[in-house]
Amino acid sequence: MTDVSAQSPAHGIAGWPHGPVPAGPGRPDRLPDGRPWPRIRIVTPAGPEAAAAQTVASVLRQGYPDLRHDLLPRGGGGIAARLLDDADTDAVLWLRAGDLLAPGALAALALERALTGLAAVGGLRVLFRDRVLRLDAPSLLEAPLFLDVPSRTGAEVGPLPFTGGEVLWSRAALAGAATLDADGRLDAAAAWATLPPGTRGRIGRPTLLQRAPDAVPEPPAGLSIVSLTGLGTVGGAGVAQGRLADALALSGHRVAQVSLGRRPAAAEWTDAFPPAETAIAALEPDLVLAGNLHGATRSLDAVGRLAGICPVALVLHDLFPLTGRCCHPRGCDRAETGCDAACPGPDEYPQLAPRRIAGMHARKRAVLAGPRPPWLLANSDWTLARARALAPPGAASPDRIGLAFPTGVFRPPDDRAALRRRLGLPADDVLILVSSVIVDGPDKGFPDLRAALRAVDRPGVGVVAVGRLDDPAKLGVETLFAPGLVGDEAELAAWYGACDLHVTASRHETLGQTPIEAGLCGVPTLAYRTAGLTSAVIDGVSGRLVPPVPGALAEALAALVADAEARARLGAFARIVLESRFSPAAAALRLDDLLRARGLIPDGAGRPSFAPAMLGHFPFAAERLPGLRGTVAAASPRIVRRLRRAKQMVLGRTLPLVLRRCLYLADRLRSAR
Template sequence: MTNAALTDAAPLSPPAHGIADWPFGPAVPGLARPASLPGGRPWPRIRIVTLISAEADVRETVASVLRQDYPALRHDLVPPGEARSLVARLRVDPGIDYLLWLNPGDLLAPGALIALALEAALTEAKAVAGLRVLFDTAVRGLDCPAFTEGSGGAVLWARGGLDAAALPDANGMFDAATAWSAIPEEARRFIGRPMLLHRLKAAPTEPDGLSIVSLTGTGTQGGAGVAQRRLAEALALAGHRLTSIALSDRPEAAEWTDTFPQAEAAIAAAGPDLVLAGNLHGATRSLDVIDRLRRRGPVALVLHDLFPLTGRCAHPRDCGRAAGGCDAACPGPDEYPQLAPRRIADMHARKRAALASPAGPWLLANSAWTLARTRELAPPGSVAEPIRLAFPTATFRPGDRAALRRRLGLPPEAVLILISAVIVDGPDKGFHDLRAALRAVARPGVGVVAIGRLDDPGRLGIANLFAPGLIADEETLAAWYGACDLHVTASRNETLGQTPIEAGLCGVPTLAYRTSGLTSAVIDGVSGRLVPVRPGALAEALAELVADPEARARLGACARIALESRYSPAAAALSLEVVFRRHGLRDASTRQSFGPAMLGHFPFASVRQPGATGTVEAPSSPLVRRLRRAKQMVLGRRMPLLVRRCLYLAGRLRRSLP
């Protein structure tokens, strides 16, 4: 039990620790601890054990525990000689659920216990590890020591999962490495957020990173481009050396272009240890460039969509041709990414040959659904690996909702429903279902915020509509998210779904269909609700959530905690580190570490990293919007081959002019 005399002692000076709000800032507005676990279960009971001795000053350690605001906690301060017997008793004590060994001098980071306990409860893991912030007079970096030897103060241990062989020795030393390795890999979890601060006795070693080329088709704008950029940034924070290269700036030529001399020469000059490719179909309809690159060294292909696995499309939906062989009978050759029907069968065969070749690219799947679909569609022998995407968790954060609404000119008392996509009324976003659900709850006091391209807002048929259009600045986008009460999507074809995660990080729950990668992006009952894909299901659930502010608040609070742990830049880098080690790019004994800037990607840091700008194209002019609407009235959203050829020739002519 905590010693009150230690708690009341004056803090040490200088304040190079979390207790004096360094390196952390004030509490994040709008981020409250949920009263219970999802479903109403009480928070698990945690017992913390810290050694005391004449040499160890534990005042800051104790104060960091008291600042956790955790509802079911006891902190034991024990001399070294009593540690072994105490932990032995705690291992079999039914009055506790989890044990945390906190070394004297180490400090718990803000909200650490809530984050660890939530992940443990959701996954039933026997051990959950977090990151350490390494400091002396300044932050020197972050690491995840459990990758190699475990760390008593960086792991939450389930009472029944702690191995007896790892009990403290006669000197009170806890063998965390033995305890960690004794737990099956599937019963261990990492969360990508700081759990504690560890005071350094010597300068940390610099990360020995890889040289990595992040390769895209035409750049990093738009949903998949943004996801690729964020992955590259996460790897740079993990000490890797990143070079970003785009294949082309000629999207109109993608259907007829398979070679990229300048880009391929730049990659060869970089001599990377790995090419991390993604979202290539804006520049080419083939994987020929991937086949050439893999002959020089390892290539990983991030599946932001399923284009690499089909003859043409990004999402085969219910079409069965992708499994048996795409051909000229493709139902949508004029839909983006378009390809002339007579070329589809050959293109599919070429892609499969590239994927099945010796030392072929690793296929990186961003959700459980995408991993399963990849194993179904990829040729035998293809390597498929799960990874996490990275999100700017300091930029997308809860805020003061009332203040945000005043700033954005939104009604202060209305229930605001958010819909968000690069193209809101795009064919893959379930626009008709979405419109029906929104109309079903439309009434005074309920408004809709539509973020993204919506050429004809009148198509929604919503009176209380706020449509800021495309937002290219992440800080501004996060403000719009945070001003809303609920996010809803009717999409059925997502390899993951970035908008539900961005909304959840802002404390806004998501309502979505229980399908595709959305089953990973929305943790049902935790960060939102999933409903079956049937007529009326979305409207029914939306009406329930609009009428239940307590449910929205509970889901929003849990969403922020759970999604930060799983989709921070650190979580993404850790997931890729597993892949690198499995394929021999990194030594298994190397401790994963991050630069000091990684701390700034969490909202409780005193100095936060700024959000990105230029994430989407500039809004179209009124003339372009009118022309686009006219084209859709005549041709729909398809682009006939003749029109595509004309655009290609026009592009060549434009570039040939002085």
């Protein structure tokens, strides 16, 4: 980890609550829909004066606009009860003397409540003494809500109390259900339990820093999980799979990462992977979490075999497991009735000979509806709906999960002007970012993107294109900065953070990772209102969505280029809400809910908890986790790029079957040496 302070404090946040407020995009004056921020009342029952001073300092450092903090005297239960009857208060938070609110906690909790209408929203609790011991969060299950299991050493250790300081409660919901003692302390566990299911939620970022008692129970042993990919954790979906694996490891699970193979040229003709399957069987895992397999195989046969030894969950980074060949059916509806030789794009990646498509689709459906069908995990609401429509009868009911993003790496820059100077970018231009592994890829809507960028091409407006772009002149803009493929997460975050606006013309994303990465850096996204982008971009909050009709993208782009205030407002909200919903902790909490519902984590396991290193995924941590390197393949040499352009001029982006067979035979010859 990278130490960014001279000495890490016990709670893991440098200088808090008296030092400088951690850098960030700030908080807009009003909510996204124009309403004022909710009026919050914080209640602190009587406690040691020195401890209360620290608590008060952490509240003041929130900088929240409409806030009252009540310090109760001993015997103040009656006062606390009257506070709940105050109609001028929208939400309340009970905070013990000595407990600290984490930086930005109130804005994050209040925004999530405003966007969802939930009666109560909780965040992560950071437990510390002389150092951070662990992080945890309330369970959404009705029972047990707050008890931790006894120590595995056999020591007599009581439960850690759920004091509720990590939860923002609706005053109206709490008024009729709150249990207060004579001193005004809230029975948070009872209050949480009485809320109807579906009215309480969580955000995946720290909201409470709490000093732990002398004896802290150990969390239960985690599961043995294999994260399985086709070719490893390189490229968009591969990186997403790797980030999920890292989030599970920080949740206390034992995670091994396995890839089926390293021979993409053989994928169309390879269905068995003895070394990988043998290695997985030897690990005797509780779960195989599989995703992005089509780089190594066109079938799900390996998934079917692995499902015979343990549960398998298929992460739907795309729709490949549900079709005969493709990752995104686009306008084709054959996957709903049966893919066959009439597939409109058999030579597009992932390619498959037409005569084999119908049989492959039948084989996949047999695996999905087998005796022990794999779980289907959708990364967006749109993907969930498509999975329900395309899954065969007998398949497992799809579940919704969230992807994980390194929210401490992808963060707003401390000094954008200095960052632009370092990257060689103009100081005052409006910079529009486009980002993709292949910027002009067939599924990225390149013609629409080019038209929109040309519509705003003028002095003072520049374009930053991150990703593979073999012919930069194809964009047709005057001021273009093309750093190419950026495989270092920290450097990628720098390019994001130096820009003013991110735009994508894609229509076929199951989620869309670049809008989330940009938003975490305080940069809003303009996109089409279609597919998974409706989950990646929160319209009017983290960016703007427009209908996928001619001219809509260009018109909206021109409006945002001209409106610096709107860009800043959307960027600030983007950072707050996307950190709450797409941090590694947020993804791990959704997976934890799934594992509990499926019975892999038993009843009585206590609150979901995380290793101390989870705190390093947040920019206010004294010790932040570094970003990954090598997330995309190295840039091709110039001669390769020229050959690729020549090939595209002759054959387009497809690869005919005869050429694929030649590459396969050459690969076999190399591997036989």
